[in-house]
Amino acid sequence: MSRLPRSVLIALLTVYIVWGSTYFAIHVALTAFPPFLLMGTRFLMAGGLLFAWQKFRGTANPSWREWRDGGVVGVLMLGGGMGLTAVAQQSISSGLTAVFIACSPMILSFCVGLFGDWPNRREWTGIVIGFAGAVLLSLGGEFSARPAGIISLLGAILCWDIGSVLSQRKLKMAPGAMGFASEMLLGGVFLTMVGFLSGEKFTAPITMNAMFAWSYLVVAGSLLAFTAYMYLLSAVPPALAGSYAYVNPVIAVALGVMLGGEQVAAREILAMTIILGSVFILTTARSKQKNHV
Template sequence: MNTSSLTHPARTGLSPRLWLCLAATWLIWGSTYLAIKWALVSLPPFLQMGSRFLVAGAALAGWMRWRGVPWPNRREWGHAAVVGALMLGGGMGGTATAEQTVGSGLVVAFIAVMPLLIAGLQLLWGERPARLECLGMACGLAGVLLLTQGQGFEASPAGLVAISVACACWALGSVLSQRVWPLAPGAMGFASEMLAGGAVLMALSLATGETWPQAVAPQAAWAWLYLVVFGSLLGFNAYMVLLAEAPAGLASSYSFVNPVIALLLGVGLAGETITAGEWQAAGVVLVGVVLLLTARARSAGR
């Protein structure tokens, strides 16, 4: 696939399928962080995420089997187990854990560093960043360091550790799914990852002694359902399509749209408080991400 068509859509045209996938990761994922926060009212983090991905994975796998798509083979299940454990077990589990003590807007602002982590990991495969990319990574790192000095993360060292682990796991899983351990083709591969990752999350829930609720508040139930349908079946599958068919920079471009949406929703709907310094730090992170993606677009267009 010609990557220039992905980085210069206005001139050569981006396929409607990829446009929809981008919209899902940009807009839907920006709202899921607040939904995670609301679901935490009744559902602890690992249980919330594990049940979410098991249900979504089972629904997608069932649909694909009904259409005659075969199950992944043993090797592909092994890949799904590793990638699912990293991206869902560590990535999504860590995100939900962080949101217990840190506002959803700050969490997603921290997650904006994801393209910088992915660019760093790509060095292992000989993809050296250009000067503009280095500037973007330095700017993003500076923004994250400023963000961790804000009231939100200073008040919750455990939340800072959780979101740091989540970002590292998600970035590593994303790169490995492209480079080393590809999933089964198409939606069945995504379903296998959700099933494997969901199983890991449920095991973590049991291992950490999470209390499973006897009743779920209506707000938490609706938030959980939103996460299953929109966050997992639509948003997560859209991201995996982008990973498989688009450059890593474009696939991770959600990271500079999500913070804006999440910050606004957190303040407007959840009454979260963001200090002026935290707003500025988030802005520095976003500048770094934009520089990185601009550099990737230029190199792809040559």
Template sequence: MNLTSHQLKLLAAFFALYVIWGSTYFAIRIGVAEWPPFMMAGVRFLLAGVLMYALLRWRGAPNPSRTEIGGASILGVLMPAVGNGFVTLAQTEVSSGVAALVVATVPLFATLFARLFGHKPRGMELAGIALGIGGMVVLNLGENLRASPSGAFYLLLASAGWAFGSAWSKYLVQPKGLMSSAVMMLSGGTALLLGSAVTGERLAAMPSLSGWLALGYLVLFGSMVAYTAYLFLLRHVSPAAATSYAYVNPVIAVLLGAVFLDEHVGLHEMLSMAIIVTAVVLIGWKKSPRV
């Protein structure tokens, strides 16, 4: 089977979201052991935004207009700042698997918010979302994957902010191409560092090598690569399909947690993985056109 260039880009983007973003929960868990959460998330996105903006300008990309900056900045606050910032805060209290689990509510929120903008979800999308939530519940039954009340609240807030930004992104004026990612990360990183200052975060000590490596991985792969892939998918697939990564990320996060953080993987975790993967298939399922 010969794949077109567009299909290859879609496959690469889904790989980045499913695998790379799934591993960022593990990196965040390592990072927050040495960095204050909002500070780490702010440095992550601000640095990624500066690098991407500089690279784009060096390659000849024009500066965005004020209207484009305004639209991308709104999304930057909703998605990198609220969406990722509160996930990072929550991971000071909950495991990487639990964080990825609760973020699995993003497709549900995204579908609900998309209705505000006229998108009517297909039956398969609704079935996949329902099944994915079922998988989330099963995973939450595992003994070692229970979030604290405050951690659960932070994760639900993050999921709602990210999903609303995802649904709104198709209707806001933004810079063209990757410049949109750069502006969103710049604005989101700035908002997070302001939040860090307001909440009085301070570095207790200079981070060790593992803390710096975690931050570097989040900047390069978690932000510059995977975040750009997500924005690409938002423009070319349905909101439910673009946010279907939330059903696969728990699988990656739980596996990494089990191997490197000694998190227990039992019957509930294994069963939930099967349910989650099935949910992803349903969300992306489309009938072939009749010839």
């Protein structure tokens, strides 16, 4: 990690730690929020706050094309990626979810490879080792799912990875944070519309815990971690940017031990060691950080 630029290191740690903790936050928020409205209102608030901050700093509005491209990325990554994941979590076990999400760096690297930037041998090694570690870590969980849950999760991963690649290789969003704001705003609008059109309603009371979880998702999960991930896509190889899929379950397990008093078996310790080894391989796979901006 010490070989990485400080900005990249901070972004990686933000994505690792924050998104590793959002598993629990989403679970708590879903006790009061329906899935699409949970994600839609979350990103509407985060995008609105970021947009207002950028306007306060005097940043110019995005052009029509930048709004359009931001909307495409927002619909794919947030509408498809986040929305379908929330739907899938209602009918697929956490163990199987972890295995599917661990496929994301492979799919992301393959999509980038179609644009001529294939991972090198060391990166493929890190990807495979990280996937193996994620599978080993999830073996203690229940592997159950409904067909609709599997389809939703596969669709979520494809939408997220395709949107990630297009945001850097094909589409032109507004520069910097204004581009992230437009993406979250339009993605949030799409998710909220889907929620209302599908008949979602707030049937359960919004408890203090659910409201706190929603607020955490807005500030930490969206404003901090999502912005950090978008930066990583432009600053490091895709295999390293996608390594959160391996590390997030490790963070979730560690938080369970520290905050929930859970026990860790030897198999889980081995799995976490393998995953951290894969991250070391990915961070040292290229001598120079690639910049795709």
